[in-house]
Amino acid sequence: MQVRFGPATSLYDTWREHTLAGTKIPSPDRETVASFIEPVFGLPDEPKSEDHLHGHVGEWLWHLLTKDNAAVRVQPDPKGDVTDAGADGFSIYENPEGALRFRLWESKKNTGSGSLSTSLNQAYTQIAISGQRYVAKIVGTFTAGSQDAATLAFMADVPAAWTQGDEPVGAGVTLATHQPLPGKPFKKMSRKLPLLNKPGQLRGLATSISCYDELAKTVRRYAWTAL
Numbered sequence: 364m365q366v367r368f369g370p371a372t373s374l375y376d377t378w379r380e381h382t383l384a385g386t387k388i389p390s391p392d393r394e395t396v397a398s399f400i401e402p403v404f405g406l407p408d409e410p411k412s413e414d415h416l417h418g419h420v421g422e423w424l425w426h427l428l429t430k431d432n433a434a435v436r437v438q439p440d441p442k443g444d445v446t447d448a449g450a451d452g453f454s455i456y457e458n459p460e461g462a463l464r465f466r467l468w469e470s471k472k473n474t475g476s477g478s479l480s481t482s483l484n485q486a487y488t489q490i491a492i493s494g495q496r497y498v499a500k501i502v503g504t505f506t507a508g509s510q511d512a513a514t515l516a517f518m519a520d521v522p523a524a525w526t527q528g529d530e531p532v533g534a535g536v537t538l539a540t541h542q543p544l545p546g547k548p549f550k551k552m553s554r555k556l557p558l559l560n561k562p563g564q565l566r567g568l569a570t571s572i573s574c575y576d577e578l579a580k581t582v583r584r585y586a587w588t589a590l
Contacts, residue, residue, distance in 0.1 A: 364378060364379070364399075364400075364585075364586065366440045366441075367399050367400070367443055368399055371399075374392070374395060374396055374399065377392055377396060378396050378399075378589055381588070381589035382585060382588045382589045385588065386589065387589060387590065388589045388590065393589075393590060396589070396590070397590055400586050400587070400590065402443055402444040403415060403416065403419045403443065403444055403445060404416065404583050404586045404587065406587070406590060407587050407590055410583075413474075413576075413579070413580075414472075414474075415445050415446065416579050416580070416582075416583055417472045417474045417539070417575070417576070417579050418445045418470065418471075418472050419441070419445045419579075420472075420539070420575075420578065420579040420582055421470050421471070421472040421537070421538075421539030421570075422441040422442075422445065422451055422452065422470045422537075423441055424537075424539050424570050425441075425451075425452060425468065425470055425537040425539075425568060425570075426438065426440060426441050426452065428568065428570070429454070429568070432456070434456040434457045434458075435454055435455075435456045436455045436456055436457060436463070436514065437454070437455040437510065437514065438452070438453070438454045438455070438456075439452070439453075449497055449500050449501075450467055450468065450469070450497035450498075450500070450501060451468055451469050451470040451537075452468040452470065453465065453466060453467050453468060453501055454466045454468065454535075455514060455517070455518070458563065462531070463513070463514065463517045463531070464531055464532070464533065464563075465517070465518070465521050465524075465531060465532045465533070466532070466533045466534065466535050466566065467490065467494055467497060467498060467501075467525075467532070467533075467534050467535070468534070468535040468536070468537060469486040469489055469490050469534070469535070469536050469537075470486075470536075470537045470538075470539070471483065471485060471486045471536065471537070471538050471539075472538070472539045472540065472575075473538065473539075473540040473541075473542060474540065474541055474575055474576055474579075479538065479540060479542060479544070479545065479548060480551070482538060482540075483536060483538060483548065483549065483551070483552075484551070484555065486536040486538075487536065487551070487552060487555035487556060488555070490534050490536070490556060491555065491556060494525060494534065495522070495525055495526060498521060498522050498525045498532075499522055501521075502518050502519070502521055502522055505518045517531070527558070528558030528559050528560070528561075528564075530561045530564070532559070532564070533559055533563065533564035533565060533566065534556055534559055534564070534565060534566075535565070535566040535567065535568065536549065536552065536566075536567050536568075537567070537568040537569070537570070538567070538568070538569045538570070539569075539570045539572070539575065540569070540570070540571055540572075540575065541571065541572060541573055541574070541575040541576065542571065543571060544569050544571045548567065548569045549565075549567035549569075552565050552567060553565060
């Protein structure tokens with residue numbers, strides 16, 4: 364929630380104070396605070412799709428499990444609305460030799476009874492078909508002064524590297540589910556993304572939480588407490 368409010372820290376403080384106290388925010392602050400919560404969670408009397416809720420929690424699981432890796436140089440917080448077009452996430456990190464690398468991440472959740480492989484295949488297909496467009500949109504967000512010169516110079520070369528499947532770029536897929544995980548959930552990934560065939564270019568992160576639906580609804584309940 365702190366990320367959702369961004370620089371509007373006084374609004375976040377209002378939301379947090381009332382949430383911890385279990386009290387409702389009075390108008391007009393209530394309507395202002397609600398506008399930060401509604402895009403993903405909806406509102407208590409008009410909730411958003413639980414599919415969107417599950418997907419948003421899945422993106423945050425990936426981010427929280429990976430962002431503190433010592434190699435990560437840049438990894439933005441998940442976007443504020445899971446229906447926004449574009450990539451689910453990306454990382455700029457250093458390889459063991461200290462060279463910069465870029466990884467495009469696609470996030471999927473599976474909270475039904477469908478096959479995990481179906482969800483993963485959808486992610487692979489999305490990267491294969493839309494990855495170039497996602498990369499271009501990401502690179503367009505890097506402006507002069509937003510990062511150090513070395514990072515900006517590296518990102519300038521990422522779109523062409525993606526086209527060729529060159530070593531500085533790679534892809535990752537993260538899956539969040541309540542189902543038990545198979546021993547090798549990502550075994551088809553290299554066949555689905557054949558251009559990315561150099562060591563270290565492909566990564567997968569699977570998270571299985573048996574109470575995933577309950578976890579996501581608990582997050583939403585906290586978001587709504589003060590409304």
